[in-house]
Amino acid sequence: MAENNFLTxxxxxxxxxxxxxxxxxxxxxxxxxERITGFASSGYVNVTVSTQITINLTTDxxxxxxxxxxxxxxxxxxxxxxxxxxxxxRGNWTTTPTAIVIANIGNVNxxxxxxxxxxxxxxFGGNAGDQAYQWNVSNKDVGSxxxxxxxxxxxxxxxxxxxxxxxxxxxxxxxxANEIYLDIKLVIPKLATLTGAQSDMITVTADPAG
Amino acid sequence: xxxxxxxxxxxxxxxxxxxxSAAIFYVDSDFGKNYGTGEKTTDSGSAKVSIVINSQPQEVxxxx
Numbered sequence: 291m292a293e294n295n296f297l298t299x300x301x302x303x304x305x306x307x308x309x310x311x312x313x314x315x316x317x318x319x320x321x322x323x324e325r326i327t328g329f330a331s332s333g334y335v336n337v338t339v340s341t342q343i344t345i346n347l348t349t350d351x352x353x354x355x356x357x358x359x360x361x362x363x364x365x366x367x368x369x370x371x372x373x374x375x376x377x378x379x380r381g382n383w384t385t386t387p388t389a390i391v392i393a394n395i396g397n398v399n400x401x402x403x404x405x406x407x408x409x410x411x412x413x414f415g416g417n418a419g420d421q422a423y424q425w426n427v428s429n430k431d432v433g434s435x436x437x438x439x440x441x442x443x444x445x446x447x448x449x450x451x452x453x454x455x456x457x458x459x460x461x462x463x464x465x466x467a468n469e470i471y472l473d474i475k476l477v478i479p480k481l482a483t484l485t486g487a488q489s490d491m492i493t494v495t496a497d498p499a500g
Numbered sequence: 501x502x503x504x505x506x507x508x509x510x511x512x513x514x515x516x517x518x519x520x521s522a523a524i525f526y527v528d529s530d531f532g533k534n535y536g537t538g539e540k541t542t543d544s545g546s547a548k549v550s551i552v553i554n555s556q557p558q559e560v561x562x563x564x
Contacts, residue, residue: 340538345545353548358554472547476549488552490550
């Protein structure tokens, strides 16, 4: 009998302790987590920040809409101008497109290469002398892009090198120096064989800096 | 007089409550979680260039 009563008391204590345990855990776990991540009176907090290369194309579409080459002209020329109004010569396409904007939102400098899916010949067809598909990389934020093998601030045929062109060896991550413009220029020949809706995809790749 | 059955029931309740307690701790804390290194050494994106090219109107030939 006495043994039975003792076991009962132990069991009741166990139940009470378990209930107490649940209560403490529910109340204290958030407090413990907060202290682990944000409370320090003294001592060491050892944190490793991992390398993160991340780019963001904040403007990723250039849509010239529908248009035609002016009568009597051999071609029309269209190009974006950073954030400013686009230039359209000898044609009636819209001037609303702005440059593609690429931002480095990672936590380390990166290198940047560009590749287009088409060339002028595969974009328009027609006479090679009257057409162009070019890009021009420039800093949106001063000092964003440095050390690439491709020339900046100059119109160059897309995919002009066999290996995708590296425009930045050091694409910065500082908030005030982490954005570039990618302007696009199209020269559409009068005798384009590929008319109607045409498009191309430009691939931007970020790799470790250098 | 407490029966043995009642004692067994109480012990079982205690065990169940302990398991619940452990489960809450496991779910609500970071215990046992592996967040990995988070390293990412490459990224890419794409942009689209599109246009609709209409045929140039035929030039009308004058007749004097």
